[in-house]
Amino acid sequence: MNPVFKEVYSLDKKCYEKFNLTEDILMEHAAYSMALEIYKRFPKFSKINIVAGPGNNGADGVTLARILHGDYIVNLYLPLGAKSQMCKLQLERFEAVGGKVKENCESGDVIVDALFGSGLKRDLSDEIAGLIRKMNKAKAFKIACDIPTGIDDNGNLRPVAFKADITVTMGAEKLSLYSDAAKDYVGEIIRADLGVSFNKYKGPTHYHVWEKEDLILPLRDKQNAHKRTYGHLGVLVGEKPGAGIMAAMAAFNFGAGLVSVVSHDDKINIPYEIMHSHHIQGFSALAFGMGLDNHFDDEMEEILKLDIPMVIDADMFYRSEIRDFLSKENIVLTPHPKEFAALLKVVGMGEYSPSDVQKNRFYLAEEFSKKYPKIVLLLKGANKIIAYKGNLHIDPNGSVALAKGGSGDVLSGMIGSLLAQGWHPLKATIHASLAHSIAGNYEPNYALTPLKLIKRLENLA
Ligand SMILES: NC(=O)C1=CN([C@@H]2O[C@H](COP(=O)(O)OP(=O)(O)OC[C@H]3O[C@@H](n4cnc5c(N)ncnc54)[C@H](O)[C@@H]3O)[C@@H](O)[C@H]2O)[C@@H](O)CC1
Numbered sequence: 001m002n003p004v005f006k007e008v009y010s011l012d013k014k015c016y017e018k019f020n021l022t023e024d025i026l027m028e029h030a031a032y033s034m035a036l037e038i039y040k041r042f043p044k045f046s047k048i049n050i051v052a053g054p055g056n057n058g059a060d061g062v063t064l065a066r067i068l069h070g071d072y073i074v075n076l077y078l079p080l081g082a083k084s085q086m087c088k089l090q091l092e093r094f095e096a097v098g099g100k101v102k103e104n105c106e107s108g109d110v111i112v113d114a115l116f117g118s119g120l121k122r123d124l125s126d127e128i129a130g131l132i133r134k135m136n137k138a139k140a141f142k143i144a145c146d147i148p149t150g151i152d153d154n155g156n157l158r159p160v161a162f163k164a165d166i167t168v169t170m171g172a173e174k175l176s177l178y179s180d181a182a183k184d185y186v187g188e189i190i191r192a193d194l195g196v197s198f199n200k201y202k203g204p205t206h207y208h209v210w211e212k213e214d215l216i217l218p219l220r221d222k223q224n225a226h227k228r229t230y231g232h233l234g235v236l237v238g239e240k241p242g243a244g245i246m247a248a249m250a251a252f253n254f255g256a257g258l259v260s261v262v263s264h265d266d267k268i269n270i271p272y273e274i275m276h277s278h279h280i281q282g283f284s285a286l287a288f289g290m291g292l293d294n295h296f297d298d299e300m301e302e303i304l305k306l307d308i309p310m311v312i313d314a315d316m317f318y319r320s321e322i323r324d325f326l327s328k329e330n331i332v333l334t335p336h337p338k339e340f341a342a343l344l345k346v347v348g349m350g351e352y353s354p355s356d357v358q359k360n361r362f363y364l365a366e367e368f369s370k371k372y373p374k375i376v377l378l379l380k381g382a383n384k385i386i387a388y389k390g391n392l393h394i395d396p397n398g399s400v401a402l403a404k405g406g407s408g409d410v411l412s413g414m415i416g417s418l419l420a421q422g423w424h425p426l427k428a429t430i431h432a433s434l435a436h437s438i439a440g441n442y443e444p445n446y447a448l449t450p451l452k453l454i455k456r457l458e459n460l461a
């Protein structure tokens with residue numbers, strides 16, 4: 001688990017004021033970290049193109065040009081000139097070691113984007129947007145300095161962005177690098193430490209990114225147990241029975257001792273290992289909403305009174321009864337962006353389109369979580385966001401192979417399974433999410449199906 005930050009200006013400031021470091025020292029470390037990535041990957045005298053902007057992101061790029069000059073063929077291009085004091089100073093130093101600024105972005109083995117970083121304030125001009133498109137088309141290894149140019153503080157594109165193979169991010173990882181929109185642009189994210197240990201540099205934060213290595217599986221650690229030791233999940237099945245049945249199958253494969261589907265349809269076809277119940281009593285956790293439509297409306301009051309953990313999904317976010325569940329303990333909600341927009345409307349938090357939700361994922365998840373601190377919210381997407389008590393936990397480990405009908409039903413079943421096994425709702429949601437993401441990394445990436453995904457839960461240990 002790694003802390004991430006909305007901004008690092010305050011952390012840089014601490015370096016100057018508390019640790020008596022200077023901008024020059026921080027910048028030297030920033031540039032040297034990029035140089036190391038080039039030394040590691042490319043032989044001497046490879047051709048390195050550095051496109052630098054007018055501010056301190058550009059200054060990082062010019063510093064890199066000076067470090068590499070003599071070992072590599074360095075082409076430094078400054079389409080907007082040098083404006084900040086540091087950028088001008090670094091340019092003098094580059095020229096002092098014999099470097100010459102080029103008139104154009106040339107072809108080469110590496111392109112470094114040091115145009116704009118955390119100072120990007122408005123949409124890029126047509127000229128710079130065109131330059132970035134050209135850089136993206138080049139057949140070169142692409143390095144973004146701090147943040148790929150064009151990605152703003154919220155992780156949105158303005159209106160294009162540099163498509164990096166690696167992003168060397170300065171001081172600490174920024175939240176904006178983990179938006180869904182940024183996922184196709186950041187490449188591998190590498191943190192550069194700026195002259196002090198990260199443990200000294202970092203500060204308190206509400207944002208954390210979870211890594212594959214953090215996964216905890218529901219491995220059984222004793223022999224003296226029986227099926228009820230591992231809980232009994234009930235899954236309500238309604239209009240589209242497949243959704244609930246897949247959730248039930250996922251829950252059984254992820255360790256629940258017993259799984260029942262609750263359905264009023266006597267002819268429903270369910271796998272042999274899953275039980276069929278007509279009643280909503282007797283479970284240690286409940287999962288519902290997937291394919292439910294308006295079924296179980298007569299029983300909703302009885303469901304509300306149950307004192308067991310619940311994972312609620314899909315169709316429930318369009319129903320006004322959802323409001324009653326938000327003051328309960330041990331509730332997990334798993335909307336995708338369109339369902340989250342519906343939920344925000346139902347609870348009176350505003351009218352948003354799914355694309356508004358995507359543009360403001362972090363903000364809206366955080367606001368919802370502050371308003372409903374008892375609820376664990378999992379907002380689905382390319383990078384899943386799990387919000388609890390105003391803190392955001394991000395799971396960026398999933399792949400596009402999961403973009404298939406039924407993937408979300410499997411996730412709800414997995415969360416329900418851990419809830420039934422007695423896990424705290426936050427822990428259940430984070431680790432079900434990680435397991436779902438890891439199992440969802442499948443090649444070829446068009447061929448994953450929910451049943452394969454469920455089967456792959458067997459190979460995570
Ligand atoms: N302590 C520091 O200040 C450090 C800064 N570092 C680097 O400095 C960067 C931040 O530097 P700055 O604050 O100078 O910001 P940037 O270099 O990202 O951009 C600032 C400049 O771009 C202009 N600008 C903003 N949006 C524009 C647009 N759409 N079109 C044209 N011009 C635009 C601004 O007016 C300003 O001149 C970081 O991303 C990082 O790379 C690192 O060297 C580490 C230390």
Ligand SMILES: Nc1ncnc2c1ncn2[C@@H]1O[C@H](COP(=O)(O)OP(=O)(O)O)[C@@H](O)[C@H]1O
Binds near residue numbers: 402408
């Ligand atoms: N591009 C993607 N990259 C990573 N994960 C994805 C991507 N698209 C979808 N997912 C994941 O797949 C699941 C899809 O859920 P959902 O949209 O509810 O599907 P369904 O309702 O059909 O089961 C979510 O967990 C989501 O985070």
Ligand SMILES: [K+]
Binds near residue numbers: 117
């Ligand atoms: K950049």
